[in-house]
Amino acid sequence: MFEVVNEIPSTNAALLARAGGGDCPFEGYWLIADRQSAGRGRSGRVWSDGAGNFMGSTLALLAPGETAPQTLALVAGLAVHEAVATLCPGLAHLYLKWPNDLLVGSAKLAGVLLERSGAAIVVGIGVNLAQAPQVEGRATTSLAELGHPVSRDVFAQVLAERWALHLAAWHTGQWPVLRARWEACAVPRGTLVSVNDKAHGAIMGGFAGIDADGVAQLRLADGRMLAVHAGDVDLVGDPCGNGLP
Incomplete structure (x- = not known):
C-alpha cells in the first residue's frame, strides 16, 4: 500500500510518531512524499528533497529472537540495488557501501536510514532519480544524469516488490543468503x-x-x-x- 503526500517534514519522523503513539502501520505500507521540508539522513545530515526523486519510508515489525535488527539496513540496501539494476539495465559500477549507501562508481546515488520505535523498525530510503543534491566533500549523481530516466512511481513499485520479497526472507531466517547477495553487490573486497x-x-x-x-x-x-x-x-x-x- 502506498500513501503519497505532497509535502511532509519527514516520512521517517511521521512513521516513528505513529508507531510510538500506538498507530503502527502494517508491513507493506509505504509513506512517500513529493517533498520533505525536514528530511534527514544518518548522523543528522540533511536529506535533500529534490523534485522527482524517491523519498519514502516503510517499516519492519520485529518478533523475539529474530536476526540482529541492524541487518535490515543492508536488506533495504539490497532491495534498492536490485530495483535500480532492474530498471536501468546496463548501468555499470553500481555498488553497495556499508552501511547504507548505493554508489555509482564513487558517487552516491541513494541512502537508507533506520530508526526504531519499540518493535517497529522504520526504514527511510532516498534515491536520486531526477537530480543529485550538492553535498560538500561528497560526489553525488542521479539516474537522470546517467542517462537512465525513471519515474518516481515506477521506481516505488519495483522497490516495494523487492523489499517485500527480502523482508519475508529475513523473517524466515534467510539472512545468511541475503548477506551473501549483499556482499556480491558491495564495493569489491580490498577497496x-x-x-x-x-x-x-x-x-x-x-x-x-x-x-x-x-x-x-x-x-x-x-x-x-x-x-x-x-x-x-x-x-x-x-x-x-x-x-x-
Missing part, C-alpha cells in the same frame, strides 16, 4: 576505505566484507582485521580500480 574510530581517529584499510551480524570488516596494513560496528565508511580508493576518486 581502500577509511573509518573514523572514536578511540584512534581515522583508520584506513581494505574492505573485507561483513560478518554474520552485518558488521563491516577492514583489513589493516599489518594484516589485522578491524570490526566496524558504527560510523561511516568512506572510500579512499576507487571501487572501479581507476585510482583515487
